[in-house]
Amino acid sequence: MVMRRLLGYLKPHRKTLICAFILLLLATGAEVAGPLLAKIFIDDYLTPGIFPAKPLVFLGGAYLGLLLAGVVMQYFQQFTFHRIALRVIQQLRVDVFGKVQHLGLSFFDRMPGGALVSRITNDTEAVKELFVSVLSTFVQNLVLILGVFVALFLLNVELAAYCLVLLPLICGLMVVYRRLSHRAYREVRRKLSELNAKLSESIQGMNVIQALRQEGRLKREFGVTNREHYLANMQTTRLNGLLLRPAVDLIYLLTIMAVLTFFGIGMEESAVQIGVLYAFINLLDRMFEPVNQMMQQLSFLQQSLVSASRVFELLDEERLAPAREGSGNPEITRGRIVFDNVTFSYDGKTDVLKNISFTAEPGQTVALVGHTGSGKTSIINLLMRFYPLKKGRITIDGVPLERYRDDELRRKMGLVLQDPFLFVGTVEDNIRFHHPDLTDAEIREAARFVQADSFIEKLPKGYREPVGERGATFSSGQRQLLSFARTMALNPRILVLDEATAHVDTETEEKIQEALSRMRKGRTTIAIAHRLSTVQDADLILVLHRGEILERGTHQELLAHQGLYHKMYRLQQGMEESQTG
Structure with missing residues (x-):
């Protein structure tokens, strides 16, 4: 099944493959014809001691011509096979990467x-070896073995028929090794x-590892896994050492002994042509070398098939976005959002949201507050359609969320995360990320709108300043301002904020709050807030507790109610006063 799917990638290259196969047949014919010409020279000229000039020159020229033609055709057929193989892997990698781009967040939660x-990377590289080395080696050598057997039958039908026993022996050895x-x-x-x-986890969490002095423990854990990888490799090495060459x-030595015995017995009954014996042994030697090459490639074949099965598991993954x-x-025109009795579970067992219902009118700001694990992020995940909705209904402008095209949702809904993600490139590349066609003027206008232009213009290269992985060379406040500029370049109808001021200093927070107030004008805003002081002006505050809306109202209404929101607000006020004091 895996091999069939892999071979399916060769279909677009059928014509080129046929040309390569014809070259392979011609090169194989040239190779197996050499011993036959040597047999003619030995039996017809060398043994009787006859050396006519013209036939010998013709024979020698034909032999050299075959060698040269074989080398040229062998080069071109190998070049063609390898070019096809590299194109196949190029397409396979594009398919895998494209598939990953469309997988749902539920897949990444567990992978x-x-x-x-x-x-x-590693598995597709192993599959590349299958096409570049393994398959080409098998095809070339199988054709060569077939050509050798044709030549053997031309030399001696009876002995060639006995040699056919080698084929099931070799195939059986391959099957045993594979299993x-x-x-x-x-x-x-x-x-x-x-x-x-x-390795990836350690690199990403290096600051935490060093801060907690866990370098030794991580090294020991890595060593254990590395040891297990070594033992698994040793098991394959033992199999290779026993069942391959x-x-x-x-089998080769036993075959040569059997051939010599056959010719030895034949010499008692009639004269044996020395040229036939030479050609027979020479052809067998040429046959067993390809067999050895195929057996050596079996380990790569097995690795490639295992890797291919893992790649196809990824391509067959059904947890799509x-x-x-x-x-x-x-189309989203007004931005009216309605959650109607929404219940949601990530694992299908435990509900993280229970009967959530609220309405965000166009231009309103709805704040989501609550303790960690109360369901705030889950509401945003559902609104952004990162996860499928099973129970309840979400509508935007009266249209069910699932009826909107992806590009319409992503174009009309701007998301700003608590931990902004910047991509490798330049500052302007990151602002232009949503819309590659944005002009320089539009990029600068978006930066000015969120007041990011003040620090961008101070950079050595301005908007062309390089951005490293995850924007590590920028402060958290600068990264957040750039993510705001990226969102405003989108000019969304709906704004989704996940505590946009959580990791910024006071001065930057003032800039962001000022930008936010302008951004929210005329836009429906759903904002997660950890600091209640940032959402006091919200039109509606939803207080979540264990996946349910416990309280709802404005800031003043909730304080007057003296419930959970009142307790949270008083607690934060007390902490801020103690820090100030």
């Missing part, structure tokens, strides 16, 4: 980043994936 990177090595190679790939996952060499349902192309 470690390092393990996923391992599948996209024994499959589990071992799967364990090798699994342990390599774990190593990548641990040693076993084939044993929720897609549009229904027909029509509704």
Whole structure:
């Protein structure tokens, strides 16, 4: 099944593949014809001691011509096979990367980043070896073995028929090796994936590891996994050492002994042509070298098939991002949001949201507050359609959320996260991320709108300043301002904020709050707030507790109610006063 799917990638290259195969047949014919010409020279000229000039020159020229033609055709057929293989892998990697882009967040919740990177890089690299080395080697050598057998039958039909016994012996050896090595190679790939996952996690969390002085423990854990990877590799090494070349060499020696015995017995009854014996042994030697090459490639074949199965598992992953349902192309014009009796669970067992209902009118700001785990982020995840909705209904402008196209939702809804993510590139690349066609003037206008222009213009290269991985060279406040500029360049109808001022200093917070007040004008805003002081002017505050809306109202109304919101507000006020004092 895996091999069939892999071979399916060759369909677009059928014509080129046929040309390569024809070249392969011609190169194989040139190679096996050499011993036949040598047989003619030995039996017809060398043994009787006859050396006519013209036939010998013709024979020698033909032999050299075959060698030269074989080399040229061998080069071009290998070049063609490899070019096809590299194009196949290029397409496979694009398919895998494209698939990952459309997987739902539920998949990434359970798949470690390092393990996923391992599948996209290491496993596809192993599959590349299958096409570049393994398949081309098998095809070339199988054709060569077939050509050798044709030549053997031309030399001696009876002995060639006996030699056919070699084929089931060699095939049986390959089947036994594949069955024994499959589990071992799967364990090798699994342990390599774990190593990548641990490495990726350690690099990303290096500041925490060093701060808590856990370098030694992480090193020991990595060492344990590395040891398990080593043991899995040793198991495959033992299989290779036993079942690959040693076993084939044993079959080869037994075959040569049988051939010499056959010719030895034949010499008692009639004269044996020395040229036939030479050609027969030479052809057998040429046959067993490809067999050895194929056996050596079996380990790569097994690794490639295991890796391919892991790649196809990823391509077959069904946890896709929720897609549009229904027909029509509704557009978000006003931004009226309605949650109607929404209940949601990540694992299908425990509800993290229970009967959530509220309405955000166009231009209003609705704040979500509550303790950690109360369901605030889950509401945003559902509104952004990161997860499929099972119970209840969410509508925007009266249209069910699932009926909107992805590009309409992403264009009309701007998301700013608590921890902004910047991509490798330049400042202007990051602001332009949503819309590659934005002009320089539009980029600068978005930056001015959120007051990010003041620090951008002070950078050595301004808007062309390089941005490293995750924007590590910028402060948290600068990263947040850039993410705001990126959102405003989108000019969304709905604004979704996840505590946008959580990790910024007071001066930057004032800039962001000023920008936020302008951004919210005329836009529907859903904001998660950890600091209640930032949402006092919200039109509606929803107090969440264990997945339910416990209280709702304005800031003053909730304080007058003296419930959970009142307690949270008093607690934060007391903490701020103690810090100020």
